[in-house]
Amino acid sequence: MPAKExxxxxxxxxxxxxxxxxxxxxxxxxxxxxxxRVLLLRWKGTQEWSLPGGPIQQSESVNAAAYRILxxxxxxxxxxxxxxxxxxxxxxxxxxxxxxxxxHLINPELWYNRAVSIGYYALVEYSKVNPTPxxxxxxxxxxxxxxxxxxxxxxxxxxxxxxxxxxxxxxxxPIGLNLLPEQxxxxxxxxxYEAILNRPLDPRNFHRKILSLNILxxxxxxxxxxxxxxxxxxxxxxxxxxxxxxxxxxxxx
Amino acid sequence: MPAKExxxxxxxxxxxxxxxxxxxxxxxxxxxxxxxRVLLLRWKGTQEWSLPGGPIQQSESVNAAAYRILxxxxxxxxxxxxxxxxxxxxxxxxxxxxxxxxxHLINPELWYNRAVSIGYYALVEYSKVNPTPxxxxxxxxxxxxxxxxxxxxxxxxxxxxxxxxxxxxxxxxPIGLNLLPEQxxxxxxxxxYEAILNRPLDPRNFHRKILSLNILxxxxxxxxxxxxxxxxxxxxxxxxxxxxxxxxxxxxx
DNA sequence: ATATCATTATGTCAAAATAACATAATAAAA
DNA sequence: TTTTATTATGTTATTTTGACATAATGATAT
Numbered sequence: 001m002p003a004k005e006x007x008x009x010x011x012x013x014x015x016x017x018x019x020x021x022x023x024x025x026x027x028x029x030x031x032x033x034x035x036x037r038v039l040l041l042r043w044k045g046t047q048e049w050s051l052p053g054g055p056i057q058q059s060e061s062v063n064a065a066a067y068r069i070l071x072x073x074x075x076x077x078x079x080x081x082x083x084x085x086x087x088x089x090x091x092x093x094x095x096x097x098x099x100x101x102x103x104h105l106i107n108p109e110l111w112y113n114r115a116v117s118i119g120y121y122a123l124v125e126y127s128k129v130n131p132t133p134x135x136x137x138x139x140x141x142x143x144x145x146x147x148x149x150x151x152x153x154x155x156x157x158x159x160x161x162x163x164x165x166x167x168x169x170x171x172x173x174p175i176g177l178n179l180l181p182e183q184x185x186x187x188x189x190x191x192x193y194e195a196i197l198n199r200p201l202d203p204r205n206f207h208r209k210i211l212s213l214n215i216l217x218x219x220x221x222x223x224x225x226x227x228x229x230x231x232x233x234x235x236x237x238x239x240x241x242x243x244x245x246x247x248x249x250x251x252x253x
Numbered sequence: 254m255p256a257k258e259x260x261x262x263x264x265x266x267x268x269x270x271x272x273x274x275x276x277x278x279x280x281x282x283x284x285x286x287x288x289x290r291v292l293l294l295r296w297k298g299t300q301e302w303s304l305p306g307g308p309i310q311q312s313e314s315v316n317a318a319a320y321r322i323l324x325x326x327x328x329x330x331x332x333x334x335x336x337x338x339x340x341x342x343x344x345x346x347x348x349x350x351x352x353x354x355x356x357h358l359i360n361p362e363l364w365y366n367r368a369v370s371i372g373y374y375a376l377v378e379y380s381k382v383n384p385t386p387x388x389x390x391x392x393x394x395x396x397x398x399x400x401x402x403x404x405x406x407x408x409x410x411x412x413x414x415x416x417x418x419x420x421x422x423x424x425x426x427p428i429g430l431n432l433l434p435e436q437x438x439x440x441x442x443x444x445x446y447e448a449i450l451n452r453p454l455d456p457r458n459f460h461r462k463i464l465s466l467n468i469l470x471x472x473x474x475x476x477x478x479x480x481x482x483x484x485x486x487x488x489x490x491x492x493x494x495x496x497x498x499x500x501x502x503x504x505x506x
Numbered sequence: 507a508t509a510t511c512a513t514t515a516t517g518t519c520a521a522a523a524t525a526a527c528a529t530a531a532t533a534a535a536a
Numbered sequence: 537t538t539t540t541a542t543t544a545t546g547t548t549a550t551t552t553t554g555a556c557a558t559a560a561t562g563a564t565a566t
Binding site: 020021060 | 341366
């Protein structure tokens with residue numbers, strides 16, 4: 001190998017079975033106890049965390065690679081996945097530092113000088129996820145968005161960019177529903193939106209606005225169990241949702 | 254222009270000076286005579302057209318590569334550029350067909366079986382562009398969006414995706430202004446929006462809505478010269494624009 | 507000079523969407 | 537039965553949108 005080895009998340013796939021110098025990072029978002037959470041991996045024998053991700057096989061599409069990685073880390077198949085940005089800067093982090101931290105894991109010759117990463121965010125139902133580490137890590141865990149530690153590589157920035165993209169997208173598509181279980185209550189949905197948008201919403205206006213989208217169905221029964229008035233249960237109606245999407249009901253400007 | 258550059262989504266960057274199996278495609282959009290236009294290249298000795306693009310140098314960021322390519326094809330430096338999608342399917346076009354069409358230009362050994370492409374759209378001022386072919390092409394020309402021929406590779410689909418992304422973005426950001434000269438009239442701006450959105454707009458409502466954004470300045474003088482009432486001239490005010498962006502005035506949902 | 511023509515600038519009103527606001531109902535626990 | 541936490545919901549004023557038509561103007565033709 002010439003004088004070009006170092007790198008990124010992408011370890012020089014010793015196998016040429018992977019696209020060289022290209023990787024993929026996934027921001028897997030879940031919602032639990034009124035908090036947005038993200039799935040992180042702890043590298044073997046360290047306290048260093050990073051996002052799930054990895055190289056792309058020659059035999060799979062980029063999207064398929066994202067689904068594969070998500071399947072490996074969460075056990076889930078059907079996931080809402082959104083490509084949101086390519087990270088292609090020349091210097092994306094302090095490489096010598098990373099190499100030092102991870103040298104016991106990866107032969108330095110296996111690093112690329114540089115890799116480009118495609119960022120995806122995934123919205124998943126928290127309770128269905130079975131967090132599973134990969135070959136380089138020994139722990140896969142949910143972290144509250146607000147408590148994310150310093151991550152390896154440029155992953156803190158990638159998470160930030162993903163959240164921004166999510167906030168933008170949720171303004172015109174009710175994608176938040178992908179984060180909830182099939183049945184949910186209006187207050188739960190509101191708290192999810194508040195977590196994503198990071199600001200409080202008025203419950204009356206929220207209720208009206210969400211229902212006006214015509215993509216929710218209310219069940220006749222309420223949920224019992226709390227020391228309070230029992231809330232109605234709702235369900236996301238995929239068909240109605242798609243009908244709404246068709247209309248492309250964006251206003252200009 | 255760097256030696257050995259270009260193009261296509263799938264030519265083996267003969268040198269390791271480029272990121273392998275990764276390319277970049279640019280949809281350069283301009284507006285002229287009430288039409289949206291896109292810059293296309295005709296391959297040497299053929300009637301085959303494709304988008305500007307090419308591989309990324311090891312020594313440049315992905316964004317820098319996009320700017321470099323745009324500079325090479327248009328002569329312009331300061332360009333509004335937006336990364337909008339990665340095209341990463343396994344099979345993006347009929348490779349044998351392409352190889353046949355272009356075999357006189359490129360040694361088949363230099364083709365990759367597969368490459369991933371990062372799509373950018375660029376919004377430019379039509380009259381400032383100096384269309385310039387690259388090493389593989391002998392013509393660089395504007396085409397009306399509605400008259401784009403069958404392009405090489407998956408470029409027709411990429412153009413379509415770019416337009417969709419543009420239409421989406423123009424709904425919440427007044428980016429269209431990048432397509433006009435510094436001074437423009439309200440009807441010109443309206444016709445631009447109509448071209449992008451592909452539907453007629455009411456001039457009174459358009460006027461009201463655009464001005465309400467508070468990013469335009471009206472000049473005291475009007476433009477003379479037509480056999481009709483002379484229109485006012487406007488200018489895009491960058492400062493005001495940025496002030497508005499800060500507010501992040503997106504409604505939720 | 508005047509008429510004609512193409513184009514531009516602009517206002518009103520009804521309907522819809524938004525934002526701001528408070529209280530009664532209820533399930534469980536005390 | 538009282539208390540507590542939480543949920544469901546309605547009204548009004550304001551803002552935004554959408555639908556609609558006409559008068560003004562600059563050039564050209566007569």
